[in-house]
Amino acid sequence: MVGAGRPVSLPAVSAPSPADAVDPAEYPRKVLFVAGAGRSGTSTMAGLMQILGLHVPKPEVAADETNPKGFGEPQWVVEHHDRLLKEAVVQVSDSRPDAWFETGRVSTREVERIATADWLEGHFGVSRELVVKDPRLSWFLGLWRVAAVRTGGTPVFATMLRPPAEVVGSKQTYYANKLGSAHLAASWLNMLLHTERGTRDSTGLADGDTRTGGRVFVRYADLLDDWTRTTMHVGETLQLQHVLHANSEQIRDGHRFVDPSLRRMSQTLADLGLPPTLHELVGQTWEELNKLAEPGGDTPEVHATLDQLREAYTDLYAEAEAISRSSVVAAEQKLKKQLKRPGGPGGPGPGAPAGGQPGGDPSSYAADKVPHSVRALVPPSVRRGLRRAVGRERG
Numbered sequence: 001m002v003g004a005g006r007p008v009s010l011p012a013v014s015a016p017s018p019a020d021a022v023d024p025a026e027y028p029r030k031v032l033f034v035a036g037a038g039r040s041g042t043s044t045m046a047g048l049m050q051i052l053g054l055h056v057p058k059p060e061v062a063a064d065e066t067n068p069k070g071f072g073e074p075q076w077v078v079e080h081h082d083r084l085l086k087e088a089v090v091q092v093s094d095s096r097p098d099a100w101f102e103t104g105r106v107s108t109r110e111v112e113r114i115a116t117a118d119w120l121e122g123h124f125g126v127s128r129e130l131v132v133k134d135p136r137l138s139w140f141l142g143l144w145r146v147a148a149v150r151t152g153g154t155p156v157f158a159t160m161l162r163p164p165a166e167v168v169g170s171k172q173t174y175y176a177n178k179l180g181s182a183h184l185a186a187s188w189l190n191m192l193l194h195t196e197r198g199t200r201d202s203t204g205l206a207d208g209d210t211r212t213g214g215r216v217f218v219r220y221a222d223l224l225d226d227w228t229r230t231t232m233h234v235g236e237t238l239q240l241q242h243v244l245h246a247n248s249e250q251i252r253d254g255h256r257f258v259d260p261s262l263r264r265m266s267q268t269l270a271d272l273g274l275p276p277t278l279h280e281l282v283g284q285t286w287e288e289l290n291k292l293a294e295p296g297g298d299t300p301e302v303h304a305t306l307d308q309l310r311e312a313y314t315d316l317y318a319e320a321e322a323i324s325r326s327s328v329v330a331a332e333q334k335l336k337k338q339l340k341r342p343g344g345p346g347g348p349g350p351g352a353p354a355g356g357q358p359g360g361d362p363s364s365y366a367a368d369k370v371p372h373s374v375r376a377l378v379p380p381s382v383r384r385g386l387r388r389a390v391g392r393e394r395g
Contacts, residue, residue, distance in 0.1 A: 024053070027128040027241040029153035030213065031120065033144055034072075035199065036160035037191050038092065038135035039170035041220030044258065045160055046072025046133035048223075048231055051253045053242030055127030057119075069257065073134050076119060081136035084112065092136055093171070093179075095186035097314045100139070100194050107143035116147040124151060129242050138191055141198040154213035156238040157199040161289055162220040164188045164282050165269045181272040185282050186317070192289060193310040200303060214238045217292040227258045277316055285309050 032049060034042045050056045050072055057074040085092065088102040106112065123130055130153075132144065141157075148155035168184040202215040216237045222230045228251065235243025269283055288305050291297040321328075 022241065022245060024128060024242070029124055029151065030129050030238075030240065031144070031148045031153050031155050032129070032131045032238065032240060033137060033141070033155060033157050034131060034133035034160065035138045035141070035157055035195050036135075037162075037167050037188050039167050040162035041160040041218075041223055042133050042135065043067055043069070043071050043073075044220070044223055045158060045218065045234075046131050047257055048227060048254055049131045049240075049243070051257055052231065052235075052246045052250050054129045054131040054240065055123065056131055056133075057123040057126070069259070071133075072131070074132065077132055077134050078136070080116070080119075081134055081140060084140065085136060088139075090139065091187075093184060093187035093191070095183055095190050095317070097190060097194075097317055099190070103139040104142060107140050112143060113146050113150070116143055117150040120147050120153065121151045124153065129240060138195040138198065141195070155202065156213040156240075157202055157215040158234055158238070159192075159195055159199065159215065159217050160220055160223075161192075161217055161293055163269075164286055165267045165272055168272060169267045182274055182278060185272060185274055186278060186313075189278075189282050189285055189313055193285060193306060193313060196289065196292070196303075196306055197310065215298075217289065217298070219290070219293050222293070224258060224260045227254060281309060281313055281316065 032054060034046045034049075036042050046056065047070055056072050057076065059075045061071045061073040061075055061078055063070040084103065084106050088099070088106045090096075090099045090102050120130070137144070145155045164185055167188055168181055171184055172181075199215045202213060214237055216234050218230060218234060231243060231254075234240065235246075269279060269286075272279075274282065285306070288302055288309065291299075291302045
């Protein structure tokens with residue numbers, strides 16, 4: 001069965017002898033970006049890397065009931081990504097293939113590249129090896145790669161793999177997601193296929209190019225079953241010095257941190273009741289991604305198959321958009337009503353002057369107060385038409 005294998009056998013972690021000790025201040029600058037869909041084990045991976053010595057920039061997002069052991073996420077990164085996603089009008093779990101173009105457009109802005117690099121530079125003063133993790137990260141891989149290189153660091157990537165049915169179930173359980181299994185499965189597909197493509201240039205150090213420091217794909221189940229073996233595989237593949245020089249106390253802390261019962265979801269793809277074509281694409285993609293987690297499995301043949309699956313998903317989504325045009329028109333009409341309704345978003349409140357908002361400026365209709373779930377249904381071309389209709393065209 002694909003995905004049932006284990007990582008390559010590696011030597012047990014042990015403390016280095018004094019003769020082998022290396023001053024961490026002399027480690028090469030490196031940033032480990034932990035990517036993947038939310039609820040796929042990214043927090044466990046980031047937490048283990050922090051225990052083994054990599055630095056998670058402070059302040060961190062506080063733990064809560066959905067993740068009591070902590071998220072391993074820098075607060076600044078989460079806020080940075082939230083702001084950029086809002087600018088691009090993209091959801092965290094967006095299933096639209098075109099959403100990658102929107103986030104890519106925002107990522108190329110020089111002001112964002114400077115801000116991201118400046119933030120990284122400040123934290124390199126604390127440690128030479130950083131770990132950056134956030135479920136929104138994959139949308140901005142190019143932005144972070146540029147920032148790492150500009151600060152003299154090597155970007156490396158670890159993408160977590162968890163069965164899509166478990167990811168969907170976990171999101172529905174812990175996030176009270178009401179968008180449905182089909183949407184969540186499609187967003188998983190969109191996220192993983194484009195994350196794989198976005199990290200493909202990071203093929204390792206064999207060519208001597210330190211800008212492409214490597215990537216690994218890690219099964220969440222493997223991490224829970226034998227975290228020492230799995231993290232050593234990550235450390236050796238990506239040459240993470242803190243992992244390679246971990247000591248026995250850190251290993252004990254890691255054992256206390258990892259809880260095999262974290263894998264609480266047991267549903268399968270068949271339990272989701274997906275449309276047949278989507279079900280097939282998700283299953284095939286999961287099978288191919290699992291090959292990347294096998295020793296020597298990151299091959300051009302697998303890449304070619306994943307490219308075909310990504311194209312097939314893009315075609316499927318385009319067909320769904322074409323068929324569901326009536327839903328888009330209905331969303332457009334709802335949006336127009338909400339913009340114009342007295343007392344509604346953008347409409348005049350009690351005592352407000354004619355023309356909408358206080359001051360009577362008709363161009364000040366508060367379109368961004370319309371629920372994001374409604375706005376995201378409206379294609380960019382339609383949104384532009386609506387902005388023209390209410391005098392809110394962007395320059």
